[in-house]
Amino acid sequence: MTSKDETVIEKRLLLGPGPSNPSPNVLQALTRPMLGHLDPRFLEIFDVCKDRLRQVFRTENELTFPVSGTGTSGMEMLMNNFLEAGDEALIAVGGFFGGRMADFAERIGAKTTRYNYEWGTSINKDEFLGLIEKTKPKFVGIVHAETSTGVIQHMDEIPATVHKNGGILCLDCVTSLGTCELEIDGWDIDIAFSCSQKGLACPPGLSPITVSKRAMDRLKKRRTTIPSFYFNLKEILAYIDDSQKRAYHHTAPISMIYGLHEGLREILEEGLEARWQRHRDNAHYLIKNATGIDLTPFVKEEDRLYAVTTFMIPNGVDDQSVRSQLLNKYGIEIGGGFGKLAEKIWRIGLMGSNSKKEHVDRLFEALGAII
Amino acid sequence: MTSKDETVIEKRLLLGPGPSNPSPNVLQALTRPMLGHLDPRFLEIFDVCKDRLRQVFRTENELTFPVSGTGTSGMEMLMNNFLEAGDEALIAVGGFFGGRMADFAERIGAKTTRYNYEWGTSINKDEFLGLIEKTKPKFVGIVHAETSTGVIQHMDEIPATVHKNGGILCLDCVTSLGTCELEIDGWDIDIAFSCSQKGLACPPGLSPITVSKRAMDRLKKRRTTIPSFYFNLKEILAYIDDSQKRAYHHTAPISMIYGLHEGLREILEEGLEARWQRHRDNAHYLIKNATGIDLTPFVKEEDRLYAVTTFMIPNGVDDQSVRSQLLNKYGIEIGGGFGKLAEKIWRIGLMGSNSKKEHVDRLFEALGAII
Incomplete structure (x- = not known):
């Protein structure tokens, strides 16, 4: 051949x-000249991506950035950092990706309650709020846009009830980011993850995440070590956070970040x-x-x-x-x-x-x- | 702006x-038309990558593929799959990346012996072989090319001694793959990981790994659950392995795989x-x-x-x-x-x-x- x-x-x-299919400009952006991951020019581009992601997530969360892996890696990062063995977790399962989130929680060793709802429908709000009141979960996981069934989940009173009962809410926005109403701050969502290859019109390979201050405070109180290094928010902050010295954690996927930079620009240009x-x-x-x-x-x-x-x-x-x-x-x-x-x-x-x-x-x- | x-x-x-700097042809390959991750044409390209990686690693290991993350993710995948809490691990630390491997082993909860050698030198072979005989480690980790010091580690009798004592040997080939002598099968290395952005002349974002049959047999005997889903070899095999049904695990980073496909072609063309x-x-x-x-x-x-x-x-x-x-x-x-x-x-x-x-x-x- x-x-x-x-x-x-x-x-x-x-x-x-x-x-x-990625936007043609995004594909072209992948061919921009390579920079080092600690080059000031690259860090500038990376910071612009963080800022644009905040706009697309509709959040002011400082900690908003693309994880160097596919959408599933964002789920793993958030769950590994914000859920510990023995924690009470409540996961809404009405499709494949809700099921995956529950599998993750069980893998971590959390006391996991699966709220099973019919594939093809949304959550029965009263039942779900009742379960939150009853189990007082430290971690609630919901799929905002369930790609396996085609269902959107409306948030309504869910975040307030989660918070009133001492928990944080994790939202799977893999298919919703950039495609439909999503208001991380307006709805008071604590942590969320997405992917690059759907609403953002980029190639697969990045997982944008956003983390609220409430969640960061929770992270500081962890009893156990975060099981991963690659997905360790505490370790990665030294590179991500522009107020710090930008210590090496891993080599960022530079070309993919170029694509994201352009994809997000196009989104904000369109509005x-x-x-x-x-x-x-x-x-x-x-x-x-x-x-x-x-x-x-x-x-x-x-x-x-x-x-x-x-x-x-x-x-x-x-x-x-x-x-x-x-x-x-x-x-x-x-x-x-x-x-x-x-x-x-x-x-x-x-x-x-x-x-x-x-x-x-x-x-x-x-x-x-x-x- | x-x-x-x-x-x-x-x-x-x-x-x-x-x-x-990636090769210009590799950068151009990133712009190839997007395919779905289960499209037969993409799986064909992916399989060609696996085959070419085998040639570059000099191995016949069936399980040879690029992990969807940067070089560090390959280290995490191999250590998370092949090392368990309580296992005896021996890690050679003569630079930053040896130190990182030892940190990983400790994070996993392995009984970790750090063999510290002078930064800028290679391992004292007699000392190291003696330590293997003494601690009989289930897992030995060595950096083949220590990027932080500029030292290459020659293998000599190390693999044979590791095997004689019942262990497997993990080699960090981040900087050696495609740049200098590396013989995975010839030296009898069990598992190894690398990256895309050095000897392979691709952008950062992939971590080629290779896993021997001896290591796979070991994996089957794990006592505990693999702590990660994203980096779980058992789960990912259903997608990677062309004898299986190609079940969805995560969306492969298609454009990056196109780049690797071209980068590896150029290597084999050069010889x-x-x-x-x-x-x-x-x-x-x-x-x-x-x-x-x-x-x-x-x-x-x-x-x-x-x-x-x-x-x-x-x-x-x-x-x-x-x-x-x-x-x-x-x-x-x-x-x-x-x-x-x-x-x-x-x-x-x-x-x-x-x-x-x-x-x-x-x-x-x-x-x-x-x-």
């Missing part, structure tokens, strides 16, 4: 649950609320057009995510065959279901620079020809 | 301990031994020319790394002032010393595509004007 052959990759339109509106409009356009080929949304309107819409696969339609034809004949990727939703739903993502009416048209043209 | 201004980054010649020879030749050229400005190598010849050469800073020369003039006036980065070597040595890296005679000439022209 010559070098020329092997590097040819057909362009794909990625309309699954992620990764999405965060305009971006949310665009995602909302195009999700509505998707759903309106889906009726033409008999696709019914899996989630009722008020619980629906804008970034990833889930549809029930019509009776008699073969999941695998349709998806592989879409990919191989039309170069379009959509997502199948996970776990108990396997072969039952499709997950169609319109995220970041992929949230466009013309992509919806292209998808339905192809689906119309296949089904 | 307009978008145009902020994206202008002056080209720097990175002659420190890493990152190095691994030719690449080692190039690093050797240019390190000799560096040392020969260094006498012109009174720079003496810190490490004696037989212990010297080719990738990063350390020099004693001449009396009366101010470390910080020279390095910041080099960076700001000439666009050249070199490294200072760490810990007890701070302000005592310079670390000059000639790695990957940066290992060139003309870079040495450019450096000494600048240094000659400054000092």
